[in-house]
Amino acid sequence: MPKPQPSKQLHALCHEHHIEMSLVEAFVESVRPQAHASAYACPQPDCGVHYAPQNGYFVLTNNGNAELDMTPRVSCPRDGQRMHLAEINPEKKAFRLWRCPQRDSTRTNEEDLLNEMA
Structure with a gap:
């Protein structure tokens, strides 16, 4: 996935801490095949909250697994993308x-x- 350009970067907030997230490369173990992906991550220490436009919010655990169960799932009414x-x-x-x-x-x-x- 191409990295968003600075002018197109989102200003996504962490749904837990309500602070702006930073663009990072995330290694997601639970995706098959295992993949690196650009995502936004909460800068708060010990917070695993991430956001990727194609998947929405997820929590990246210490072992690299993405947990989706306790994250917001708000979809765009126009195109279905995760907001x-x-x-x-x-x-x-x-x-x-x-x-x-x-x-x-x-x-x-x-x-x-x-x-x-x-």
Whole structure:
């Protein structure tokens, strides 16, 4: 997978720590065949949270396995891509703005709650 150019880099936030993630090369053991991939990683020590546009969020364990069970799975309504957390609002703790890596689409958890109630 080609490495994103600086002008096209995402500003993905770690869903655990709400800080901007950095672009890294990740070795993922559980992918067959085993692969290196460009991904965004949380800079917080001992945090294994990563994000890759093709897979969404995953937690890379110490042995190189990617865990998907406890990660957000927000999909773009326009193309189905896994969205990344782009913004939070400290004044509204529950607010989350998700952004599509390919399109100019955004989604909030507030919209999802309103749609579920309708």
